[in-house]
Amino acid sequence: MAAIELSDVRKTYPGGFEAVKGISLPIRDGEFVVLVGPSGCGKSTLLRMIAGLERITSGTVKIANRVVNNLEPMQRDIAMVFQNYALYPHMTVFQNLAYGLKNRGMAKSEIDIRVDEVARILEIEPYLARKPRALSGGQRQRVAMGRAIVREPAAFLFDEPLSNLDAKLRIQMRGEIKQLQKRLGTTSVYVTHDQLEAMTLADRLVVLNTGEIEQIGTPLDIYRRPATTFVAAFIGSPAMNLVKAHRRSGAAVFGDASLPMADDIASGMEVTVGVRPEDLTVAGTKDALRLTLKIAYVEELGATRLVHGTVDGQNLVASVPVDCPLGETLEVHAEPSALHFFDPQTGRRLN
Amino acid sequence: MQTKRTVFGSPVLPYLLVLPQLAITFVFFLWPAGQAVWQSFLREDPFGLKTSFVWFANYQKLFVDPQYLYSLQITAVFALSVAVLSIGSALVLAVAADRMIRLSQTYTTLLVWPYAVAPAVAGVMWWFMFNPTIGIMSYMLEMLGYDWNHSLNPTDAMILVVIAASWKQISYNFLFFLAGLQAIPASLNEAAAIDGAGPVKRFFTIVLPLLSPTTFFLAVVNMVYAMFDTFAVIHATTQGGPSGSTAILVYKVFQDGFIGLKLGSSAAQSVVLMVIVITLTVIQFRWVERHVEY
Ligand SMILES: Nc1ncnc2c1ncn2[C@@H]1O[C@H](COP(=O)(O)OP(=O)(O)OP(=O)(O)O)[C@@H](O)[C@H]1O
Ligand SMILES: [Mg+2]
Numbered sequence: 033m034a035a036i037e038l039s040d041v042r043k044t045y046p047g048g049f050e051a052v053k054g055i056s057l058p059i060r061d062g063e064f065v066v067l068v069g070p071s072g073c074g075k076s077t078l079l080r081m082i083a084g085l086e087r088i089t090s091g092t093v094k095i096a097n098r099v100v101n102n103l104e105p106m107q108r109d110i111a112m113v114f115q116n117y118a119l120y121p122h123m124t125v126f127q128n129l130a131y132g133l134k135n136r137g138m139a140k141s142e143i144d145i146r147v148d149e150v151a152r153i154l155e156i157e158p159y160l161a162r163k164p165r166a167l168s169g170g171q172r173q174r175v176a177m178g179r180a181i182v183r184e185p186a187a188f189l190f191d192e193p194l195s196n197l198d199a200k201l202r203i204q205m206r207g208e209i210k211q212l213q214k215r216l217g218t219t220s221v222y223v224t225h226d227q228l229e230a231m232t233l234a235d236r237l238v239v240l241n242t243g244e245i246e247q248i249g250t251p252l253d254i255y256r257r258p259a260t261t262f263v264a265a266f267i268g269s270p271a272m273n274l275v276k277a278h279r280r281s282g283a284a285v286f287g288d289a290s291l292p293m294a295d296d297i298a299s300g301m302e303v304t305v306g307v308r309p310e311d312l313t314v315a316g317t318k319d320a321l322r323l324t325l326k327i328a329y330v331e332e333l334g335a336t337r338l339v340h341g342t343v344d345g346q347n348l349v350a351s352v353p354v355d356c357p358l359g360e361t362l363e364v365h366a367e368p369s370a371l372h373f374f375d376p377q378t379g380r381r382l383n
Numbered sequence: 384m385q386t387k388r389t390v391f392g393s394p395v396l397p398y399l400l401v402l403p404q405l406a407i408t409f410v411f412f413l414w415p416a417g418q419a420v421w422q423s424f425l426r427e428d429p430f431g432l433k434t435s436f437v438w439f440a441n442y443q444k445l446f447v448d449p450q451y452l453y454s455l456q457i458t459a460v461f462a463l464s465v466a467v468l469s470i471g472s473a474l475v476l477a478v479a480a481d482r483m484i485r486l487s488q489t490y491t492t493l494l495v496w497p498y499a500v501a502p503a504v505a506g507v508m509w510w511f512m513f514n515p516t517i518g519i520m521s522y523m524l525e526m527l528g529y530d531w532n533h534s535l536n537p538t539d540a541m542i543l544v545v546i547a548a549s550w551k552q553i554s555y556n557f558l559f560f561l562a563g564l565q566a567i568p569a570s571l572n573e574a575a576a577i578d579g580a581g582p583v584k585r586f587f588t589i590v591l592p593l594l595s596p597t598t599f600f601l602a603v604v605n606m607v608y609a610m611f612d613t614f615a616v617i618h619a620t621t622q623g624g625p626s627g628s629t630a631i632l633v634y635k636v637f638q639d640g641f642i643g644l645k646l647g648s649s650a651a652q653s654v655v656l657m658v659i660v661i662t663l664t665v666i667q668f669r670w671v672e673r674h675v676e677y
Contacts, residue, residue, distance in 0.1 A: 118570035
């Protein structure tokens with residue numbers, strides 16, 4: 033177990049492409065940090081630099097207070113779970129798990145004990161004698177997890193380990209990974225582009241965009257107070273509504289609604305207003321702050337219903353109860369506290 | 384296996400389409416093979432005047448003939464040496480080429496291909512260098528103080544034919560190995576690196592076992608090549624000499640049949656050779672069926 037510290041880490045690929053642009057991130061001992069971001073934002077690159085599979089162009093990576101920039105992967109005392117699992121196809125499950133222990137010169141009796149223990153925890157005992165090709169995707173995933181756990185490394189690195197599983201299995205494995213990490217207390221860095229997976233797993237979430245950190249925080253922090261429009265749009269499903277509004281004294285005017293906004297928070301005549309679909313409720317008679325949504329189409333989700341429409345020519349989605357009656361239009365209401373204001377130029381949060 | 388299955392409208396058409404291939408196989412392989420088998424039961428005098436049916440007499444004589452047994456022995460040595468040498472060198476070259484391709488960026492892969500194929504060209508060049516009439520290798524060895532003389536020394540002669548026969552196969556083996564190496568996902572090597580295996584250990588515990596189906600396939604192909612297809616190499620270099628020390632089975636068939644004019648014996652020899660090759664091929668198919676999937 034160990035803390036990991038990234039200081040101003042950069043990666044420029046041969047050819048001049050800068051995939052990671054100066055990332056500093058301290059990770060506490062035992063913490064579960066999730067790196068999330070759209071495809072190509074440099075998540076894997078960053079993870080592979082921690083693992084030692086990719087050279088660090090500049091900056092330092094420390095694991096357990098030791099600079100590891102020039103250490104081989106095997107010397108860094110980490111374990112990695114790959115997206116394609118990377119199980120050794122010619123070895124049995126047992127041999128797959130034992131390989132790393134054998135390479136470190138562990139006694140055979142000790143190896144047997146450790147592998148059996150891990151197989152028990154992950155419920156892969158029945159498959160120990162099988163080759164990976166005789167396993168289902170979910171079972172392979174477990175073996176890949178087992179190979180990481182059995183070494184008892186200082187840190188786990190996960191690169192989209194669940195993206196090859198079907199939706200249901202993904203949710204189940206997500207829960208198991210979370211539980212296992214809690215139980216083992218091993219520092220973990222987990223890469224995913226699935227914001228829901230990120231939200232549910234993370235102690236701390238790091239949102240990356242084009243090789244830079246957009247925001248760091250607990251999942252709830254980030255959900256409640258996204259620092260930029262990028263984070264606001266990326267985290268949460270369905271995505272937050274972002275609309276343009278005009279400033280007027282003490283308010284942002286949007287369509288026929290005037291949204292209360294403290295005067296001191298910004299200058300400029302334009303402002304981007306964000307509101308989550310679930311914060312748009314069907315307006316009661318007393319509600320002053322209301323918007324008239326011209327309905328375009330409706331998506332049924334079972335528990336709720338997503339109403340897609342326009343206000344003042346801008347798209348807006350509201351998540352409403354299934355029993356609410358729908359006509360051509362829908363009156364929706366938002367609490368002033370549920371409104372997010374962003375600078376339309378920089379995308380930074382204003383309130 | 385995903386195979387595209389074509390459905391023909393007429394049941395005759397598919398047979399019609401394979402007919403030319405079947406005809407060629409029959410005229411150039413099955414027919415002469417049948418002739419050889421028939422001939423091996425006959426005794427014919429060199430002038431073709433008198434022919435008598437002698438059952439297995441030709442074979443019986445063959446397997447007590449010390450010359451023939453010696454030829455069997457050197458064929459085994461020759462075939463194994465060619466397989467080991469050509470597979471070994473091809474593997475080394477392929478690993479080097481694979482490394483080069485992987486280190487370069489993805490988009491340059493195609494540009495690197497000519498370099499990767501270069502060893503094949505090099506192989507042909509080496510073949511020329513060892514060519515006794517125009518080669519410079521023996522000359523260079525002499526300069527190094529080794530009195531190379533493959534026309535007198537049986538070991539030198541064997542080394543020469545092994546090298547000459549191997550070079551031609553290296554390029555072929557190389558392409559198979561390179562394809563095999565390229566098919567191994569990079570993440571396997573990375574996982575092994577994280578699992579504490581250095582480059583050498585990774586090669587022997589991960590890469591080589593994954594290449595074993597390819598290696599086995601090539602071992603058989605190369606041995607069949609060495610036994611069957613090396614007539615020209617031997618004819619051009621040692622002509623089976625000195626004193627029969629490089630007269631492998633296929634060369635002996637030619638010597639006995641076309642030079643010695645012992646047609647019955649020669650036919651029997653080619654039948655034996657055919658049986659060996661068929662056996663090897665059957666072993667290969669059996670083995671591939673069972674072991675290709677690891
Ligand atoms: N070997 C390489 N050479 C040059 N550029 C590369 C190389 N590997 C990755 N890149 C580039 O670096 C950027 C980041 O790649 P990376 O694999 O880290 O993305 P990612 O965030 O993991 O994306 P995904 O979610 O699709 O896996 C991409 O734009 C990619 O094209
Ligand atoms: Mg990735």
